[in-house]
Amino acid sequence: MSLSKRASQLMNHPSAIVAGIIKCNNDPYDAQTNPEGFLNFGTAENTLMEDLLSKKLSSQIEIKSEHIQYSGMDVPALRETFSQFAMNHLNIEALKPENIVVQCGVSAICEALSFTLFDEGDAIMIATPYYNGFEHDFTKRFKCEFVKVDLSPTNNFQHSIEAFEQAYNQYPEPEKIKAVLICHPHNPTGEILSQEFMFSLLDFIQNKKLELISDEIYALSTHCKERHQSLYQLARERKLPAHLLYGMAKDFAIAGFKVGFFYSEDNELVEAMSSLCYFHPVASLTQLAVADLLSDEQFLHHYIELNQERLNKTKRDLIHRNDHLNFLPAEAGLFIVLDLSQWCESFEDEERYHQFILDELKINILKGRDLGLSKPGYFRVCFARPEDQIHTFSQRMQKLKRL
């Protein structure tokens, strides 16, 4: 028997990003053992905090009998801890623990949300450049569509309400648009949204009767000590239908732990999302480990500050070592956008640079076309890598000239 039609369709459209990752996995750079191997600057992964995290997470967890049974599928302590954590660190007031849904990663949550909230053919507005994985999570399995909002390179792709209005007005079936998906701080530009933009976006959402999906997974990965302003919180204060996404893969760099949080005050939606937990659960053991991590205020204080310092230092180091290249300013996140637009007149040009960087320089980065961009020449560089890798990256990039 062959695969189902839906599975065949899914398998026949693999992400363009996968090829680069496979090259990296098959022949990974290592300063000592494989200095000529591939550098992976394509995955949004923070390796700067492994020292603190490995130690913290190796602490012993006591497994009681309730944790091993079906009742263990839900560890209330984790939801209570997350509510407290969101208040203390994400600047979000009092989440109701019973409305917090924990699933095995934010991708799982996005997929469940795609199933739960959208019918086939419904549309979601999303700004480009965007995190490419959202296509997989939201559109591929359950067939809702993205309305791309093209941000403009002339102002470094900063979010603007005019771009949202234009995309809305140009969409042939605006009645199909149901929601706006925002990642804040933004992946891939690292923009921290201005308050002005956030307020005008909320007006827009209100006027058009849309819902907000606010992904704040990079809230604490800022390169400054500015306190995160939650778009979700602003929407909630205006009583707009809004839903929060957060996860442990970015600010806490434990992608391998696969823990994502969903919050909404729409009880019916929360109930539906919870019921899908049957397919997307997180092991009690992992929930206990994450609750332990998020409830340790002393650790958090030290960790968050040090992470921001290291991100900032690494970003500055990268820019400094690559002063023949243009980077867009980045205030947050694990990435920075490399601007080769002066050398790229077409996506064919972009593809040539991408291939050169991958095959000749042996560096995996993402190209703008995979970030949904309509203008060629921009690349996402994930820089949260060890010093020796930044060094090697910079040495190799010296060879990058006009092709």
Added chain:
Amino acid sequence: MSLSKRASQLMNHPSAIVAGIIKCNNDPYDAQTNPEGFLNFGTAENTLMEDLLSKKLSSQIEIKSEHIQYSGMDVPALRETFSQFAMNHLNIEALKPENIVVQCGVSAICEALSFTLFDEGDAIMIATPYYNGFEHDFTKRFKCEFVKVDLSPTNNFQHSIEAFEQAYNQYPEPEKIKAVLICHPHNPTGEILSQEFMFSLLDFIQNKKLELISDEIYALSTHCKERHQSLYQLARERKLPAHLLYGMAKDFAIAGFKVGFFYSEDNELVEAMSSLCYFHPVASLTQLAVADLLSDEQFLHHYIELNQERLNKTKRDLIHRNDHLNFLPAEAGLFIVLDLSQWCESFEDEERYHQFILDELKINILKGRDLGLSKPGYFRVCFARPEDQIHTFSQRMQKLKRL
């Protein structure tokens, strides 16, 4: 915005089983603190081994940096360990580690398999009485259908090939039947399939060009020391298209850890199932804990033997204390079928007994209609509970008379 059509549909058909579980959760029996509370004999949960498991699982796990990154999503050691475990304990020869797929529970695996293998309208043969959760896992989200194979109460619902042939021949569109789903040892009857039946089933599958999905999650929960004979292994020896399901929730009673295994030699299917791991992953921490458990041969030897002893003792105790009631013989599993068919002429009768047992005796068990049965009067009793609960169950059941 309201829920999507598919989510509304899913939410409007909650499992009939949920009501009983909610009553148990809201007012649970406790010998000391709540002796009048509800007993949950409805969930296939083994509480007899919590002493060994809590201790074993509380041991410290060293988290290295590779475990916290995206690479941590796959812990090769777990797949290698499972292959060895299957050989040593499930009587299955040499599984290729690269064809083992780990997802967050067997429900997640069934759902992914439903998505991957079946188109809408395709059908799967399944014997009744069956594990009711399969409906949720296989049919509800992706709309493939069950062809029910009615086993006969006159021989204690033992599997017979005639029943499969009859169901196949009576199905109006046999070309839509794509697979046979077998749970062996059987849930809910606890039958260990005879070799004769297994061979004739494989002939049937071969003749009709079907695939086999073999769920062997109760392989080690036998009430005797007989070594498990794997239906999957027999199918593989005949080179039939066959797929194995196994999980940690039953034989190892760690449902809260949400770890399921899928194995197939169909590489295309394995690739598709692996790609769905993006939504259904297991945290590295949990994978490491389970690898630790499954690789400890000394622990396994002691655990498996003691579990079988305790299951056998508890079952005998239950039957002995309830000698005014009829139970069907059970050779394996965490359950036994209570036969009240002499008092039930209709499903209305069955419902009356079910309500009486739930509301008056405060015991949650499953009724045959929820197990897919076409004849009323049979109930699944999950007996793997502590001694005081068996005692209380038996005291309360003394009040069960012809209504």
